[in-house]
Amino acid sequence: VNTKSAGIYSLAYSLSQIMILFNVALSQTLSPWIYQKIKDRRVADIAGVAYGALVLIAVVNLLLIAFAPEIVSIFAPRAYAKATWIVPPIAMSVFFIFAFDLFAKFEFYYERTSLIMIASVIGAVLNVALNYWLIPILGYEVAGYTTLICYVMYAVVHYWFMNRICREKLGTLPYDRKILGLITLTFLAVGFLFLGGYHSVILRYLLILITAVVGFSKRDYLMTIVNQMLRVRKPI
Template identity: 45%
Template sequence: MLKIIKKYNSISVQAKAAIWYTVCNLIQKGISLIAIPLYTRILTPEQYGSYTVFLSWLEIFEIIATFRISWGGYIVGLTKYEHDRDRYTSSVQCLGFTLTSIVLAIYLIIPDLINSITGLNFGLTLMIFSLLYTTPSISFWTARQRVEYRYQAAVAVTMISSILIPILGVAVALTIDQKQNAIIGARVLVHGVIGLCLMLVNCHKRFCFFNKEYWKRSLKFNGPLLPYYLSTVLLNSSDRIIIQNLVGKAQAGIYGVAYSASMVMSLFNSSINSSLQPWIFAKMKEKQYKEIPSVINSLLVLVAGVNLMLIAFAPEAIAILAPPQYAEAIWVVPPLAASVFVMFFYQHFVNIEFYFEDSKMIAIASIGSALLNVALNYLLIPVAGYLIAGYTTLLSYLVFAFAHYVFMRRICKKNGCPVEIVNIRQMCLIMLVFFILMGILTFGYTVVLVRYGFILIVLATAVVKRNFIVQKIKELKK
């Protein structure tokens, strides 16, 4: 233990910040996951459906009303305006405040029309706007702490808000009938108090409402990204909105539980990619292309195995996350977990696009896939039922992956990089095997011996091949 503490004290502040932000992110995701069983046992499926749809619309309104100015463009600006960070932060925060006020004014002119589109009432929509006024302040402040490596306060604020929201929400929900409003209200209250405090912190040193250069740069940077941001949210969240509109709130809630369970795997995938990406970039810089395909394929098999384990244990996972009323959610887990696997699949193509700093085609692919997903949902849900939404999402991600592969080939040829940097045949073979096993496991939901037999085979294989798995992970650290 002392050795670990000594080693920790010897590393740079940048490394310490990276460690703590990673740990904080993991704990934050863990708290969100722990909150699901609490919410589903307090709320009816209809109420939980309303809650998940509210969160989906919150994401959409956030893009339209704030331009996501507090995201990556702000961090770039902190670097560019290093000696004027106080005025820059104050000015762009006021820009976001102004944009939100414009959208709020439009809403107040035509509230009935917008409410008929969203399915939200006037009060819930005002809750969305209250979050849009305060939450960006938290994002601005946290981003600046990250850039300046002041991680202690940022981690503390994130942890406090993550813990308070479910505790306060559950406590109030137990005392009123509209329980979903209590959980939403807890988010509004916690983020409101913290956001208002940090809004003052962001502005109090050198206040600047309007700076032409700062506003122009922020709008120029974030404006063109709006279609990409919107399409990404639609691809991830439109299912629940459409299910509520076409089928009902209860079905949206059931689907939302399956979605939350499946997206847990995206955290594992992101951790793998965060280690893989710099390794790939280093190998590409050294033009050591031959080493890349085998590592990619090995990790693809690892991720496939982990996602298959989620599919295998879906009945047990859903039973933990929600009461019996949500049991139907197990049938949506396989296609949604497969979608997470496909995300990791195409991330290898995206990594190469990022290396050559040629990511302009990403927006085209995301917009096309999002529109396809929405169209398929409206076409198929009335015919095949709401569970088909999981498979329309999977198909949309497969189209997204194919588009990225085409873009990657074009970029490789343009930059003199061999397209064999990925072994697409082996990758597709791994995907094919994944889908076959997914089908077997889904069948196993009704035949328990099939499912548990597969689980034993996977565990035995992992034990036998443990040295091989460890070796591939170590290669990423070289």
């Protein structure tokens, strides 16, 4: 579009991608444990920990989305304020980056690299096509949403490949589709609620307060997730 738009988008993208640090840290913690479970053919043990990890990633990304206006104002002058509106879809993409990594571990373990290549090509082609089609019509902001759409598709394709491999190699599926769907849809719904709250500071902070109350009421569950992660780090 132009250099100004590129600068605004780059700021939003950079801030959102900070959350990938949590992805990497959690993935490095889980990977040896998950591979060992696959080796031992005890994939039923993976689900509970994986769901908890997805919830943790969802929470940290929702924190970024909730406070995006303040974060953008800290890192950039007023001229970059529009970056606030691009942060939510890109932050939501980070959730799906972590999700596809959980699914792709089965592809890596069984060395089905051709499937990983196919998923990557699909995601890349879709991203270029959507950007080429939509940016001239809707503006540079839509690139955040094309990124989200592509990572959703990327995760779905890896999920399908994972199930195919698990049926073939293990005779069972590691994750419950309904639970994955519930976590994902809840995350997206809350994320878009915060995005809608950007129009009103009062509304946004009311949503933050409600979310904090719900989080406090679920503190025992959140602590259980943290304890699961700590146990996973111990030698098997």
